[in-house]
Amino acid sequence: MTRPLSQLSAPGQLAAKVFETEHTDLLDLYRRASGRASSFYRRNSQGTEVLGLGVALQFVADDADDATMAELHERLSERLADVSGDTSKLRIFGWTAFDVANSRRAHAGLPDWSAYARRQLYVPQVLLRCRDGKTDAVVLAEPADVDETWAAWQETFRSTVEIPSPSATEPEVRWLDQDEFRRGVGLVTDERVAPKVVLARRAHIEAAAPIDTTTVLRRLTHAYPSCSVFALSPHAESPYPVFAGATPETLARVNDGHVETMALAGTSRNDAGQAPDLAAERALLSSQKDLDEHRFVLDMIVDALEPLCSSVAADPEPRPHRLANVSHLMTKISGELAEDVGLAEVVDALHPTPAVCGTPRDLAKRLIGEIEGFDRGLYAGAFGSMDLEGNGQFDVALRCGLIDGASALLFAGAGITADSDVDVELTETRSKFAPLLDAISKE
Numbered sequence: 001m002t003r004p005l006s007q008l009s010a011p012g013q014l015a016a017k018v019f020e021t022e023h024t025d026l027l028d029l030y031r032r033a034s035g036r037a038s039s040f041y042r043r044n045s046q047g048t049e050v051l052g053l054g055v056a057l058q059f060v061a062d063d064a065d066d067a068t069m070a071e072l073h074e075r076l077s078e079r080l081a082d083v084s085g086d087t088s089k090l091r092i093f094g095w096t097a098f099d100v101a102n103s104r105r106a107h108a109g110l111p112d113w114s115a116y117a118r119r120q121l122y123v124p125q126v127l128l129r130c131r132d133g134k135t136d137a138v139v140l141a142e143p144a145d146v147d148e149t150w151a152a153w154q155e156t157f158r159s160t161v162e163i164p165s166p167s168a169t170e171p172e173v174r175w176l177d178q179d180e181f182r183r184g185v186g187l188v189t190d191e192r193v194a195p196k197v198v199l200a201r202r203a204h205i206e207a208a209a210p211i212d213t214t215t216v217l218r219r220l221t222h223a224y225p226s227c228s229v230f231a232l233s234p235h236a237e238s239p240y241p242v243f244a245g246a247t248p249e250t251l252a253r254v255n256d257g258h259v260e261t262m263a264l265a266g267t268s269r270n271d272a273g274q275a276p277d278l279a280a281e282r283a284l285l286s287s288q289k290d291l292d293e294h295r296f297v298l299d300m301i302v303d304a305l306e307p308l309c310s311s312v313a314a315d316p317e318p319r320p321h322r323l324a325n326v327s328h329l330m331t332k333i334s335g336e337l338a339e340d341v342g343l344a345e346v347v348d349a350l351h352p353t354p355a356v357c358g359t360p361r362d363l364a365k366r367l368i369g370e371i372e373g374f375d376r377g378l379y380a381g382a383f384g385s386m387d388l389e390g391n392g393q394f395d396v397a398l399r400c401g402l403i404d405g406a407s408a409l410l411f412a413g414a415g416i417t418a419d420s421d422v423d424v425e426l427t428e429t430r431s432k433f434a435p436l437l438d439a440i441s442k443e
């Protein structure tokens, strides 16, 4: 079984050093480093790209240790406090699963989450950050190894890699979990087990040749420019599936005591493969069902932020947020954080919102575990990066899946309320598979 390597923190003193580099195509470096622990993000907010490679320091919460993000951040910050050199450019990467307490369920023949810690924060060995066509690199290693570590990564960046030619045949797609999804919708609409439960299902893709994640990421960046495009690989003993996608949903962005977030829930009724238009958005803005499911999210986020903030403000009305596959209702929310509150505390307070879980939260989470019968893993979890002061951005992991050789397992869900129609909800999830499905399928 593939496993995350045990807690890895270099025993001695660590040093950080910034290097100049000419590389501006981080996806090309991502391809060359394939098979190593890596995190690639292209941020929706400013088009900044970051690539973290290798692991210098990592803290993991798992079955035996259910540490919060704030606790993990504190442990890392303590460890980083005595790093020598230029630490200003260091970034902490990490993620949290949808449900950290959920027991792992693997299904034979499908990519699974066994290589992924449920919650982790780590500092990569080398972090490359490209902004406005300029890239800098910061290396974290034992002082005597810093230059050598950078030289070894540069060697990797120069390696030749074969760029696979796109497969001529379309992959096979199997739609999974439809019976469970239908049963779950019935429980909410007929038996009213909870006011809102977000139910997900999976699609399994078998391609004729190994799926090229770099090509998938380039296509996602092109088709979903307003989304955060991401690919995460854990630090594991043997080959692992890559978790990749293009998400429209920011969980929180923190900058100097200011937090920005969004309620994103409610989805246009266009068919899968048909782009949303003004008529679909007008219908969305007047759909009581969508406005209700949106309201649950907005109210919860404002309630969760209030204890952390001196002030919280939200747009007066939701507006449509258009993507290539669907439009969503979006309300922007912002706040001024109390002293000593950073991104890790905000992630702990917000995740999971009713946009991906439901309301009330604990009941919805339990119902999801009972109805879905599969491990969501990092799907509907949160991932991102932050600096040592707790500034940074975490996004909600949506429109995504695990890519494992020629096989991929995609995840998509929809908010179910008393007014849901099961066929409409199934179509909505089908539209939400489109980003990754198209990026894998298209020539």
Ligand SMILES: C=C(O[C@@H]1C=C(C(=O)O)C=C[C@H]1O)C(=O)O
Binding pocket: 198, 200, 249, 264, 265, 266, 267, 328, 355, 356, 398, 399, 411, 412, 413, 414, 415, 416, 432
């Ligand atoms: C659950 C997903 O998306 C979430 C659910 C939405 C909805 O039910 O309308 C809209 C956006 C997301 O917050 C998903 O993409 O899998």
